[in-house]
Amino acid sequence: MFKYKDTKNEVVCLMMFPLSLTGEAKTWLDKLNEGTIKTWDELRIAFISPFFPPALFDRLLGEIRAFSQHENESLTDAWLRMKEMLQNCLGHNLSKGNIIKKNYHDLSEITQEVLNAAAGDIFLYKTPNQAYQLLEDKVLLNLDWAKSQKTK
Incomplete structure (x- = not known):
């Protein structure tokens, strides 16, 4: 991964995460309302729920x-x-x-x-x-x- 000046790792993870998705997972992310997830933990929990029974x-x-x-x-x-x-x-x-x-x-x-x-x-x-x-x-x-x- 990369880091630009004082960018926090969490921000980098949030920016890079969409690039790791395909198929059903990408569709799930695209359907999320913009701004509903603000932290890496929120994203992790929201993502795990539908894809990790x-x-x-x-x-x-x-x-x-x-x-x-x-x-x-x-x-x-x-x-x-x-x-x-x-x-x-x-x-x-x-x-x-x-x-x-x-x-x-x-x-x-x-x-x-x-x-x-x-x-x-x-x-x-x-x-x-x-x-x-x-x-x-x-x-x-x-x-x-x-x-x-x-x-x-």
């Missing part, structure tokens, strides 16, 4: 709550699976801290120890942003390593 939301949120690392699943694969689940469940409203705690507690003990070692302390003693970044860095490092192994 409550039963689907409940099922996806239930899957997130039931998350656990599969046997023989790597940290990288478990984290990527969790992120995909979160992305698929629009409006889950889970904070980074809750996501980190949920993910950590549902990993195997061995994987928790790997995260603790990577953190240089107990992983959950990190701030949510630090813990999230540590997970992202570890996963990206593993993905880069796997990619370089494949090219060899």
Whole structure:
């Protein structure tokens, strides 16, 4: 995305959103009365209602709550699976801290120890942003390593 001078991210999102729509979603947006939606949150809630049924939301949120690392699943694969689940469940409203705690507690003990070692302390003693970044860095490092192994 782009940013012009002091333009807020929310304004940029509101400007770019219509460009991401096609078909039924584009028709829905075109039928909205101009000026009825003023914030990104208002748009998100208004958009989710007709296109994201409550039963689907409940099922996806239930899957997130039931998350656990599969046997023989790597940290990288478990984290990527969790992120995909979160992305698929629009409006889950889970904070980074809750996501980190949920993910950590549902990993195997061995994987928790790997995260603790990577953190240089107990992983959950990190701030949510630090813990999230540590997970992202570890996963990206593993993905880069796997990619370089494949090219060899």
